[in-house]
């Protein structure tokens with residue numbers, strides 16, 4: 281069959297399915313795009329011909345478009361994806377940040393940027409970078425380090441192999457992330473004889489590699505000796521669909537579970553073994569248990585510095601760490617004993633060997649008392665009654681109270697993710713969606729759109745700060761155009777208040793973090809800016825409800841639920857009302873010399889705090905039935 285490269289590509293995408301546990305469905309749910317000369321005649325023409333076989337979604341910003349694809353794929357447990365097509369040059373490089381979000385979060389997205397002419401017929405094409413040292417380089421090369429697979433299709437004959445490798449990476453739970461196929465604009469439209477076997481239905485099996493049995497036995501033996509074991513559940517628990525077996529495991533054994541940002545939802549908040557969030561944005565209860573843990577089992581976590589409280593969260597000098605992860609790269613972190621395996625299969629194997637064992641009652645009693653105390657603190661934080669402006673924790677409480685178990689909260693950057701990590705009460709494995717690997721301002725609305733596309737039967741609550749909203753609100757228009765409903769809670773506090781608080785703690789006095797006019801002395805500390813983001817949202821076509829109190833917020837949330845279209849609820853909060861302390865730490869280095877008292881003071885505190893930092897280099901091995909080392 282003679283097809284253009286773009287037509288062959290689009291047809292190929294419509295023919296890919298994935299299968300896991302015997303369930304099979306199409307992998308690509310659609311293709312988002314913004315057209316320019318670099319893709320309109322190639323991929324654009326092919327999408328036009330394919331009609332609804334690969335539904336096209338018009339995005340408003342290429343970075344946002346990738347966020348939407350990430351939100352969609354994450355909500356689909358990485359079993360479905362959206363392709364993204366752009367023009368050459370700025371359209372393509374706009375995707376770099378989105379690609380980094382996908383790759384850091386290990387979420388599959390297929391990026392199809394246009395590229396410079398392969399034939400170089402009329403160099404330089406509009407928006408060509410022109411590296412004087414090599415015409416082989418194009419702006420798209422900056423997508424290489426943020427892609428798990430990158431290829432450029434200089435000739436049509438290269439397409440089949442590139443497509444197979446793209447699918448291999450996208451559907452491999454250990455390898456996945458952004459995949460980029462850069463498509464020179466002349467090659468996209470070039471016709472070639474497509475091999476018959478390329479365009480047949482293809483089913484990609486999503487693997488569940490089992491753990492090595494002797495390692496599971498070693499871990500079981502080690503657990504039986506443990507007095508204070510702790511499970512740290514990461515995103516892998518959720519993507520693997522391991523939440524049911526995790527619950528069965530902790531029901532049987534009483535090992536408590538603390539959660540990372542991506543792993544939040546692994547266990548219902550009110551489960552007796554749930555400690556909630558761990559680390560720098562964690563609960564004091566989880567951090568307290570972690571401090572004295574003697575055995576830590578990380579499952580599906582990449583151990584970000586927020587989770588480890590910058591290598592300070594575990595303080596026992598004899599703590600053993602075991603990492604169950606499908607990604608080998610993550611399994612040796614913290615010098616842990618590696619168990620390369622699917623989370624669900626590994627937990628099943630472990631449960632089989634430990635169903636007769638339970639942690640000491642005293643330990644269970646201790647952490648359950650801590651969890652109950654924390655739940656009271658959450659209740660208080662939800663109901664501060666702060667005047668005249670409410671605290672952010674009260675906004676979170678009101679939103680949480682208005683949700684049902686299956687609704688989803690979406691967030692990414694600012695002070696909301698930390699507060700949500702601590703305070704949100706997750707009741708469903710997919711109910712909490714905070715992008716915190718790249719913590720990318722602007723992900724919120726765009727990512728929320730992808731979440732809703734993946735789960736149209738759930739209400740999606742996007743919680744977004746004024747900074748993030750201002751940076752990227754474009755996909756509200758896409759949501760409206762597509763009739764996809766979001767409930768956006770816009771928290772206005774006149775600037776980058778999370779960074780303001782951080783700034784203060786490192787002796788930088790909130791410098792450059794407030795939305796203010798330039799003042800009399802040349803600093804940005806003048807009057808508040810008259811920016812009206814509610815009007816902005818209205819101008820984009822959203823229904824907007826302005827509220828001035830928590831009581832009004834509650835009413836607005838009821839109204840927004842009843843509506844069929846997207847609503848933005850705008851509320852002002854007091855940035856100086858902090859959520860309860862995590863009693864934990866985050867390593868942000870302070871200037872070692874300065875002329876400011878505030879900085880010198882911060883340095884003192886920093887140097888003192890750094891003493892909690894450990895190196896986590898002590899080896900843990902599980903070979904030989906758990907006799908990890910000679911005593």
Ligand SMILES: Cc1ncc(C[n+]2csc(CCOP(=O)(O)OP(=O)(O)O)c2C)c(N)n1
Nearest residue numbers: 693694695721745746747748775776777778
């Ligand atoms: C794209 C991007 N730029 C910069 C940052 C650094 N940063 C993290 S939070 C933040 C401020 C966010 O402001 P806002 O959304 O208003 O939330 P608030 O801090 O006020 O809660 C900044 C600048 C980031 N995470 N992402």
Ligand SMILES: [Mg+2]
Nearest residue numbers: 745746747775
């Ligand atoms: Mg703000």
